[in-house]
Structure formats: C-alpha cells, structure tokens
Amino acid sequence: MTTTVVTGGTGTLGRQVVDRLRAAGHEVRVVSRRSQPYAVDLVKGTGPLDEALRGADVVVHCASGQRGDEVAARRLVEAVRRAGVGHLVYISIVGVDRVPLGYYRTKWAVERLVEASGTGWTILRTTQFHDLVLTLLTGLAKPPVMLVPAGVADQPIGSGEVADRLAELADGAPAGRVPELGGPQVLDLGELAAAYLAASGRRRRIVRVPLPGKVARALRAGGHLTPDRAVGRETFAAFLTKVLAPSKTG
Template sequence: MTSTPATVLVTGGTGTLGSLAVPLLREAGRDVRVLSRHAREAADGVEYVAVDLLKGEGIDAALTGVDTVLHLAGGPKGDDIATRNLVRAARTAGVRHLVYISVVGADRVPLAWLRSKLDAERTIAESGVPWTTLRAAQFHELTLKMVQTMAKMPVFPVPGGLRLQPVDARDVAARIAELTLGSPAGLVPDLTGPRVYGLGDLARGYLKARGKRRPMMPLRIPGKAGRAYRAGDNLTLAGADTGKRSWEDFLAERVG
C-alpha cells in the first residue's frame, strides 16, 4: 500500500516566485498549503491558511501534517524575525526538510536587507531541522522595475561599476521546486542568469525595446556598499548554476 506524500507548506506562495513554484509542486503530486496574510478558499488543489509570520500567529496549526517547508516569503524588513518564528514552529512540528530562497551576495554585500537574509540563513542552518538553501540572483522582474523607474527621469543615472546577473523567475522556480522535492542538501550552488550586464547595458536594452532615448549620467555609489558592488560582491562568477532565459528573452516577452 502506497502512503500519501505529506503536505508541503509554502510561505510567499502567492508572490512572483511562489506563484510559479506552487504549480510545479502540484504537478509533482504533492499537496500544497500556502501561508497567506488573509484566509482564502482552496483553489486548484492548494489550501490557503491565514498566518502572520512576523507576529508568529497561526504557524503551529498551519504545520499540522507538514513534512517539508518551502520558505519563499521575504521583504525589505523582518526576514530574520519571520524565519526565527517559522523555524521554531517547524522544529516543534518535526518538519523533515526546510528549503529557503536567499540572495546572491547575502554574505558579502553590506546592506541591511541582505544582512537579514544572512541572519535567516544562519537561523535555518543552526535549527536542527534538515535544510537546503539556494541563493539566487536578482530576478528579471525586479531588474525591469528598476530600469523602468530610472527611465522615467530625464537623465538615466548609471552607477559606475554596478553589474548584475539577472535570472528568470521561472528558472529559479524550477530549481527550487526540484530542491523541495529532493533530500536536504545544505547550501547548494548559487543560481544566476546566463550573462553579466552593466546597468547601462540593461538600460539600453530596455530603452531600445520601448523605442525611447535617455542621456545617461555616470554616478558613484558611496560607502562600503559601493565598494562591494564595484568589487562584484553581488555576483557569482564561478561555480554557479545558470538559468536558460536571458534578459533579452525576458524583454521580448514583456516589452518588445
């Protein structure tokens, strides 16, 4: 007699990455429970439960019958707190695999939100719950939002030395779903896009796709963060896995 696979609990299941990863888990035959700030009716075989990770409310009940947690929820503040609350409940519930999405450069770039990501990584690694962490590069969607915002200015600011390896969220979703369905693997190779771009290159590609022109003005990012970006600390130039879809492919779909 074949046992039914236990439920996968997904935080951030309605976000950019979660909305792509959840269907992949369903296609693999797993029951999925998504944490949401507000209760919702089940849809497409996915259960939604109201939980506040920052306050730690509702987590214990949400983990009933769960053996794997995919932690995708994140924001500019509070990732470390939310992760501590989740880990505490997962340990109590006997979760057997906790999978986390982090950011390339979390251990090297001195920005507050990246420090919170690194703190979350450490909380998971020291939790006693078997774990897997994947660090991904900046998604194409976020890169597009950034250049769209800058393109609204009469002059496009280009921070000198800033390079990015934007990765397609669909490639990240495929990898994180694969890791979730597999065994705990610790810190796995980073996942980046197939090319490294200067911000000016990304801007020119976007402006060309939109049929726009903007003069570009070089800027210097000050302080420790500026030195880290100029040194390429936000990049993984060796040993990373790479996605298939390029920035140009993404622009053609979204803008061109």
C-alpha cells in the first residue's frame, strides 16, 4: 500500500485529493494546522512533521496561503529529504512566471525549491478554481455598481477536476513539469460577472474599469491563461447552477 501525505489536506482542494487517494487504496496522512494526529504549522515550524513523513512514499503539497508559502515549502522540502520520500507533488498556478503579482512570485519560488529538492518531483500548474472566481465576483457585487477590470479574462476550472489530476499524478512516478490544466472556457470578466448575476438573481450594472500597472498589463495579455490546454469539463455557468440558488434579495 502506498503511503501518501497531503499537506493542506483539509482545504478546498486538499480534502478532495485525500478522498480520491483513499478511494484508490492509499494510506493517507493529512497534514494541516488543526488535523490530528498530524497538526503541523509549516510556516511556524511546529508540530510532528517528521513523524507525518516517516515511511511515506509520496507527498502532495496543497497547503498554501497569502503569507509564508516559501518558508513552509523550504521546511517541507528539508523534511522530505530527511525522510527519504521519493516523490513530491506540487500544485501551482498558470502564469506564475509571467504575472508580477506577489503571490504568483512566491508560488514560482516554491516551484524552484521543489525542482531543487533532490527527490523525485512533479509540478502541475492550473488556472483559477471556480470557487475563487465566485468569491471575487461576490465581493465585486456588493456595491450597486459592479466594477470589473477591463480587458481581463479568466479560465476557471473545477477544483474536483484538479483533485482528480493530482491524485493521478501522486499514483504515478515523478514526472517533472507536466502539461498545464486549464478550464474549458476563456471568458471576459464582464461575461463571468453577468453569469454570476444571472445565477444568483442579483441585479447590478456592470462597468468595465481600465486598471494601470504591470500586473494589469500582464493579465490583459493573458499571462494567467492557457487556452491551448482548455481541457477542463465543467463550465463556470454549470458550477454556478450547482452552488447558487437564485435570490431576489440583491
């Protein structure tokens, strides 16, 4: 039986990866700040990380946050070396090397740590999850007028499809940098906003606002998109139908 450790195994993506690996027959150890018996804070360096990795065959690194990702990855890589784990799988984001956003730059730095880990590794880059785009649009819809960045598109993908692919990669041999995984449609943010409003029953005027700066330019250029790898199946509209009940209170 393969023993697999999933960091961030209680998060949106991680818990789905855990379910799929267990269904495939893996012994899975969940590492997160509050999961027992492996309550580990990778940023602070607390908890039984070495114990969680002892005898493990694979580590799937799903833990991520707005701060401390590089520190957390460095600690994990060092522990992977100590434990002699043979395969480290990392989930990253399309465009981390093209969009000069702080979080993207951190993810890119983590990729390089994984590549230099000295163990077998696999890196999968994906576009933004449906859940993240929904959170963004929900926030933008709070005022009476919904302001969206002009000229910016997105390519959302279902987190369950990403979990399927990660579990498949964890079940195989180290593969290095594998082909990116993108959602089935590249849509303008105005189109995504309109789909959100229709699904939620809210009424807002959508106004496209031009944004200045290097990040906005990179996004308008599609640095975070992978249209040639639009292999996802679930559309954003289908996701909205599944998770939103129409409301007349907006």
